[in-house]
Amino acid sequence: MKRLFLILPFIITQFASAKDHTITQKGKAFSESEITLAPGDNLIFKNDDDTSHNVFSSVEPMKFNLGIQKPGSEAAHKFDSAGVAELRCAIHPKMKIKVTVK
Amino acid sequence: MSFAESPNRILYFCSMVFLLVSPNALKAGAKYKDLYKRPTQIPYPASNTYSDARMILGRTLFFDPRLSGSNWISCATCHNPAFSWGDGLAKGIGHGMKELNRRTPTILNLAWGELMFWDGRTESLEEQALGPVASTGEMNLPIDQLLAKISKFEGYQVLFKGAYPEEGITKDTVSKAIATFERSVVSGKAPFDRWIEGDETAISEKAKHGFTLFNEKALCSQCHSGWRFTDEGFYDIGLVGDDKGRGKILPDIETLQYAFKTPTLRNVDHRAPYMHNGSEASLKKVVDFYNKGGDVSRGSKSEHIKALMLSDEEKNALIAFLKTLTSNDAATPVTMLPR
Numbered sequence: 001m002k003r004l005f006l007i008l009p010f011i012i013t014q015f016a017s018a019k020d021h022t023i024t025q026k027g028k029a030f031s032e033s034e035i036t037l038a039p040g041d042n043l044i045f046k047n048d049d050d051t052s053h054n055v056f057s058s059v060e061p062m063k064f065n066l067g068i069q070k071p072g073s074e075a076a077h078k079f080d081s082a083g084v085a086e087l088r089c090a091i092h093p094k095m096k097i098k099v100t101v102k
Numbered sequence: 103m104s105f106a107e108s109p110n111r112i113l114y115f116c117s118m119v120f121l122l123v124s125p126n127a128l129k130a131g132a133k134y135k136d137l138y139k140r141p142t143q144i145p146y147p148a149s150n151t152y153s154d155a156r157m158i159l160g161r162t163l164f165f166d167p168r169l170s171g172s173n174w175i176s177c178a179t180c181h182n183p184a185f186s187w188g189d190g191l192a193k194g195i196g197h198g199m200k201e202l203n204r205r206t207p208t209i210l211n212l213a214w215g216e217l218m219f220w221d222g223r224t225e226s227l228e229e230q231a232l233g234p235v236a237s238t239g240e241m242n243l244p245i246d247q248l249l250a251k252i253s254k255f256e257g258y259q260v261l262f263k264g265a266y267p268e269e270g271i272t273k274d275t276v277s278k279a280i281a282t283f284e285r286s287v288v289s290g291k292a293p294f295d296r297w298i299e300g301d302e303t304a305i306s307e308k309a310k311h312g313f314t315l316f317n318e319k320a321l322c323s324q325c326h327s328g329w330r331f332t333d334e335g336f337y338d339i340g341l342v343g344d345d346k347g348r349g350k351i352l353p354d355i356e357t358l359q360y361a362f363k364t365p366t367l368r369n370v371d372h373r374a375p376y377m378h379n380g381s382e383a384s385l386k387k388v389v390d391f392y393n394k395g396g397d398v399s400r401g402s403k404s405e406h407i408k409a410l411m412l413s414d415e416e417k418n419a420l421i422a423f424l425k426t427l428t429s430n431d432a433a434t435p436v437t438m439l440p441r
Contacts, residue, residue, distance in 0.1 A: 028333055051324060052405055054357050068357050070405075090355045092335045093216045 020076075023097065024048045025069075025089070034098035037079050043099065044076040045069065054090040059083075062099070065090075131313040135298050140329050144213045144285055150228060150278045152285070155264040158437065160283025162261060163276060166439050168251060169235050171242035172197060177234070177280070180206040183434040186372035187287060192380025197242035203345060205380040208373060211366050213285035216334040220362045220378045221348045227281035232273060245273050252276075257440025289368035290429035297426070305426045312423025315416055320392070322420075324406040331367035331427065337404040338362075340396020343379055349402070359402040371428045385424055389417045 018040040024031040026048040037043065045055050047069050055075065056065040062085040066075040079101045089095035146152045163169060167176040180194050181187045187208040189195070194202040204220050212218070218230035234240040235248060243251075252258045253271045266275040294313075296304035305313075316322040327333045336348045338360040349359035362378040376382040382391055391397070395409040412420070 028327075028335075052357075054355060056352075056355060058352070065355055090352065090358055091337065091361075092333060093222060094334055 018042070020044055022046055025053050025095070028089075028092045028095055030095055030097045032097060034100070036100045036102065039080055039082055039101055040078065041101070042076050042078050044074055046074050047071050051091075053092065053095070055087055056090050057085045057087045057099075059085040062101070131310055131317065134313070134317045134323075137323075137327065138294075138298055138329050140291070140295055140298075141214075144288060146213070146282070146285060147226070150281060152282060153265065155261070156266070156279055156282040157286050158283075159261040159265040160279035160281065161434075162258075162437055162439060163252075163280050164283050165436050166252075168439075169241060169243060169248060170197070171247075175241050180234075180240075181209050186210065186369045188373050190374070192375050194240075196240040197238065200239065202239060204378050205375070207363075207365060207378075208369075209284050209287050210289050210368055211287070211330045213288065214330055217363065221351050222336060222363055223351050227284050228274075228277045231277040231280040231284075248276070249273065252440075255440035261440070287434075289366075290431045292368070292427050292429040294423075294426040295429075306422060308419050309422040309426045311416075312419035312421070315412070315420055316423055319416070320410055320412060320420055321406050321408075322392075325364045325404075326367050331370075332364045335364050336361040337364060337406070338400070338402040339377075339392075339407050340398045340400075340403045341377055341379065341381060342397050343381075345379065347378065356402055357404075360398075360400070361402065361404075367424060367427055369428050369431075371425050385421050386417070389420055393417065 017038065019038070020042045021035060021037060022044045023035070024046045028049065028051070035043070045053070045066065047053055048071075050071055052071065053069050054065070054067060055069065055077075057063055061081045062079065062083055064077050066077060069075045079099065082101050084098065084100045087097050087099055144152070150156075164177045164181075167174050167179065169176060175197065180189045182189055187210050189206045192205060194204065194206040196202050207220060212227055215227070216222075218224045218227060219233075224230040224233065232245055232248075235243050236245050249271055258271065262269075262271045262275060262279075265279055269275050293304045294309075297310075316326075325333055325335055325337055336358055338347075338357070339362075341360070343360075346353075346359050347362040349355070349361060352358050370376075371385065374384055376385070376388050382388045389412070392407070393410045393412045396403065396407045
């Protein structure tokens with residue numbers, strides 16, 4: 001019980017510091033070309049476009065695929081590990097964003 | 103007699119309708135024009151800047167059939183300037199006269215490209231350049247043999263020294279030279295461009311109507327956007343066949359299954375047959391294909407491919423517009439090859 005009280009502030013601090021960041025997609029482009037996150041942060045992709053997108057990364061350990069994202073929808077990914085990756089839209093490869101997690 | 107009773111009221115009414123409608127008719131498609139303006143220069147990467155020496159070396163290599171195991175096939179054999187940098191065939195022909203799986207794509211305007219090949223498997227022109235050379239099905243010449251072959255010619259030694267001094271004849275410099283030449287292959291100003299610049303007589307009213315349809319009812323601009331008429335995107339448009347295209351490269355992404363790169367429509371009138379598999383023999387057949395919403399329904403098919411309900415008049419207007427994208431380009435000079 002004593003140990004729980006000792007580590008509780010640490011746990012609370014970790015949850016409190018995780019942030020949400022929003023990137024919009026419009027005109028077949030991301031609103032930012034690069035972003036820096038802290039481990040545990042969420043990156044939310046908001047489709048403000050008139051066409052679907054599909055954000056993905058093929059680089060480990062940040063490999064993921066958000067799947068098809070219709071206009072008006074949001075999709076998010078949590079970045080737990082430090083590293084650098086270029087995210088792309090699978091359909092529109094000119095849409096790129098560099099994500100640095102540190 | 104009051105105005106309401108006067109026969110002139112009909113003339114007055116028609117005049118008012120004409121005055122309201124005609125400015126809009128004259129400006130048909132005007133709201134889209136800004137999206138199609140040509141750039142003022144060709145982009146070259148910092149890692150491979152332009153020089154005349156590099157372009158000439160790249161052109162020499164591009165037209166040299168000794169860059170193949172048979173000494174018969176050059177890049178230009180399939181990417182023939184006389185066929186708008188394609189080969190006019192439904193499927194390409196490779197080593198041993200064997201038919202390949204896909205139609206030869208044009209190299210027009212690739213300086214602005216993103217991923218190369220129908221399936222986007224390479225990231226740049228430099229990365230793409232020697233793929234077909236080394237491919238056993240295409241030019242069938244291992245790169246070490248290519249380098250040994252061209253290094254023997256004093257003419258190439260001179261060209262490489264002028265283009266990439268201190269770098270030698272390497273896989274890297276061969277790729278960079280070919281890429282530099284390819285970036286210089288740009289479709290010239292077409293009647294459409296003159297209309298974009300303000301010459302209302304440059305294209306017909308039918309073509310202007312086609313342009314409006316292209317951007318609206320026919321949904322073409324969803325993928326064929328910008329001055330090159332491609333967003334470089336990958337779409338499954340519902341063609342029959344087993345070729346998974348970009349889906350073979352990224353099998354975990356459903357939307358990329360049976361998806362192929364959107365080609366440029368510049369000078370498209372010179373590049374029949376069409377599609378990655380050459381399945382559509384004419385622009386009319388292409389328009390008919392899209393009008394019915396493709397041939398196949400599946401989960402990966404693009405949301406933009408659907409029945410369009412175009413009339414015959416609308417289809418003809420679209421084709422008239424597409425023909426305005428054809429430029430009257432100067433012939434490509436071919437230099438004597440080093441012997």
